[in-house]
Amino acid sequence: MTVDEARDVGDDGEGAEDGETVEAVVALGANLGDRAATLDAAVAELDGLPDTELVVASRWHDSVALTPEGLDPDKPAYLNGVAVLCTRLAPHALLRELRRLERAHGRDRSATAPRWGDRTLDLDIIVHGDTRLETSELTLPHPRAHERDFVLRPWLEVRPDAVLPGVGPIAELLARVTAASGARP
Numbered sequence: 001m002t003v004d005e006a007r008d009v010g011d012d013g014e015g016a017e018d019g020e021t022v023e024a025v026v027a028l029g030a031n032l033g034d035r036a037a038t039l040d041a042a043v044a045e046l047d048g049l050p051d052t053e054l055v056v057a058s059r060w061h062d063s064v065a066l067t068p069e070g071l072d073p074d075k076p077a078y079l080n081g082v083a084v085l086c087t088r089l090a091p092h093a094l095l096r097e098l099r100r101l102e103r104a105h106g107r108d109r110s111a112t113a114p115r116w117g118d119r120t121l122d123l124d125i126i127v128h129g130d131t132r133l134e135t136s137e138l139t140l141p142h143p144r145a146h147e148r149d150f151v152l153r154p155w156l157e158v159r160p161d162a163v164l165p166g167v168g169p170i171a172e173l174l175a176r177v178t179a180a181s182g183a184r185p
C-alpha cells in the first residue's frame with residue numbers, strides 16, 4: 001500500500017475489525033541507552049512488522065521525565081516521538097508485536113520495575129483507526145494520551161488535523177496541556 005492510500009484509511013467512523021487496514025499511531029519513548037539509535041531502530045522494525053507499513057515518523061523530541069510524583073528533571077531525559085503506521089494487524093496483535101520489540105531492546109518488565117520507571121524503549125498504541133475499546137490488556141485510544149505533551153506535540157507535527165477519537169482535535173488538546181503547564185506553546 002502506498003503512503004497516499006494509507007492516509008485515506010481508518011476514517012469511516014467504525015472500530016477496526018480483524019484484517020481491516022487502518023492508520024495506527026504508536027508513541028515511542030526512551031530515556032536509557034543510546035536513545036536516538038534505539039528509536040531509529042524501532043521505527044525501522046515497526047515498518048517491518050507483518051501486514052504493516054510505516055507512513056511517517058516524527059522527529060525526536062527531548063522531554064523531562066514524567067514520574068508518578070510529577071516532572072523530574074533529575075531523571076534521565078526522554079526522547080519521544082510518534083510513528084504513523086498503516087496496518088492490517090488487529091489492536092491486540094499489534095500490542096503483542098510492540099511488547100516483542102520492547103523486549104528485544106532490553107526493556108525491563110520485571111515485577112520490581114517501578115511504574116513509569118526509566119526504560120530503554122516504550123511503545124504505546126495511541127490510536128488504532130477509530131477503535132474505542134477497554135480490555136484488561138488494552139485501552140484505545142490510550143487513556144493518558146490527551147494529557148501528554150510528549151505524545152501530542154510530535155503527533156501534531158506529522159498529523160496537524162488529527163483527532164483523538166471521543167476526545168477532540170489534538171491541536172486543542174496540546175494547547176490545553178501547554179496552558180495548564182504554564183509554558184508557552
Ligand SMILES: Nc1ncnc2c1ncn2[C@@H]1O[C@H](COP(=O)(O)OP(=O)(O)OP(=O)(O)O)[C@@H](O)[C@H]1O
Pocket residue numbers: 095115116117122123124125126136137138139140141142143144
Ligand atoms: N493503548 C495502549 N498501548 C500500550 N499498552 C497499553 C495500552 N492500553 C493498555 N495497555 C497496557 O498497559 C500495560 C502497561 O504498559 P507500560 O508498562 O508500557 O505502561 P507505561 O508505559 O509504563 O505507562 P503508560 O501506560 O501510562 O504509558 C501494558 O502491559 C498493556 O497491556
Ligand SMILES: Nc1nc2c(c(=O)[nH]1)N=C(CO)CN2
Pocket residue numbers: 028029030063064065066067078080116117122150
Ligand atoms: N517525558 C516522558 N516521561 C514519561 C514517559 C515518556 O515517554 N516521556 N513515559 C512514561 C511511561 O509511559 C512515563 N514518563
